[in-house]
Amino acid sequence: MSARMPVVFVSHGAPDALLKAPEAVACWRDIGQTIPRPTAILAISAHWEARQATTSLSGAPKTLHDFSGFEPALHAMQYPAPGAPALAERVVSLLTAAGSAADLHPSRGLDHGVWVPLLSMVPQADVPVTQLSLVRNAGPATHFALGQALTPLREEGVLIVASGSITHNFDWLDWQATGDPTPVPQAKDFADWVAARVTAQDVTALLDYRSSPHGSASHPTEEHVLPFFVALGAADGDRPTRYQPPFSYGGLAMDAYVWRDPADAN
Template identity: 50%
Template structure:
C-alpha cells in the first residue's frame, strides 16, 4: 500500500462536529477515500509547548477545550486508543532531528484532533497521537518537525497538521455558518492556496511579510504552523482537496501533500 499523503486540515470551530456545512460533509467522506491508516499523528494548533511533546497515553481522554458551545458537543467522546510505542518512536525521530521531544503520558486529544477525526474515522479504532506546536519556533521550525516525522508515513501512519487557513476570531460577530467570507479572508486564502499548490515553499516560510493581510488572517500563528508540519511530512507542491469558508472568517481548506 502506498504511503498516505500528509494533510493540512482546517478544523474551524468545534461545532464542525455537529453543524451541517460543506467542510463537515467533505471530511465525513474523506476518511473512507483515504483508507484506514495504521495510526494517526496530529500536530494540533491547540497544544502549545516550549519544545515538542508527544501524547503517550494508552487511552487518551477527549479534551473539551472550549466554552459556550452546545451541551451535545461537550458530551461527545472520541475513544480512540493511543500507542505508547509509536509515541516513543515519534519522540525519537524528533530528537534525532535535533528538535528534542518529551513523551506526555497524561495529555489527551484536544478538539484540533478529535473534531476532524470524529468525522473522518468515526469508529475511533485507529490509534491517535498528538504532537504539540511551538509558537516561538515559527514556520521553518515546523517544516523541520514535519520532515522529522516523514518516515512514519512509510509505516502506514497518517500525519495531519490541524489548524485553519485563516483564524481571526476577533472578527467573529455572530455571522451565520454560511456567511460570505470577508475580503481579507479571500485575499489571504487565495495567496496561500496558490503558494501551496505551486510549491512556493520559500514564499510560505516568509508569508508574514509576503501574504496580503497576513497579520489580520493570523493575529497569532498557532493555527497556521501545522500547515508547515504537513508540508514537511509530505512533498511539494500540495493539492487542495477542499475549499470553503465558515462564519465568513474561517477558511476551511484542506491540502494533501503526497
C-alpha cells in the same frame, strides 16, 4: 495502495463545526473515505503548545472539551480511540535524530482540534492516535523542519493529520452568521494566496507568509497556522489537493489539503 501514506491538513473551525458546518464535516468524511486505512494517526493541533515538541504516551487518551460557551451537545461528544504510545516514542526518536528537542507526556488527551475532524474522518474511533504538540514561541521554519523529520512515518503506515486554520482572526468573525455567509474579502484573498503558493510549491513564500497581503492580519497569533507547516514539511514535495468548504462565521477559511504520493493511483 500508495507507497506511503498521505498527509492531511484541515482547518477545524470553531468547536461547533460538527453542529454548524455540514459542508466541512462532509469534506472531512470524504477525506477519510478516500485515503488508505492507517495503522496509526499522528495528530498535530493548534491547541497544544509545549516548551519542546512533545507526544502523548496515553494508551487511552481522554476527549478534552477544551472550550466553553458552546452547545452542551459538544460536551457530551466522545472520541474513544486507543492511544499509540509506541508511535509517540518513535516520533521522539525521529525528532531527536534530526536535532530537535523532544519529550513525552504521560497522559495528554485529544483536544478539540483533533477529535472534531477525526469524528468525521475516522468515525469508528478504531485507529490508534497520539498527539504531537507545537513548539511554543517557535515559527513556521521550526515547524516545517519538524514535519520533514516526521516524513519516514508515512512509509510506516502512519497518517499525519495537522489541524489548525488557514485564517484565524476573531475580529473578522460574525458569530451571528448562519448558513453560508459571504467571506470577509481579506480572509478569502489570503486563503487563495496560500492555495496558489502551495500549488506552485513555493515553500519560501509560504514560510514568509506574514509578508504577504493580509498574512499578518489573518493570523494575529500563529498557533493556528503552524500545524499547516508541519504538514507541508511532511508532504516532502508531494502535490496537494485543495478542499474548499464554505467559510465558517464569515472569517474562518475551512480549507483542507491532502498531499498524496504520486504513486497513489487514487
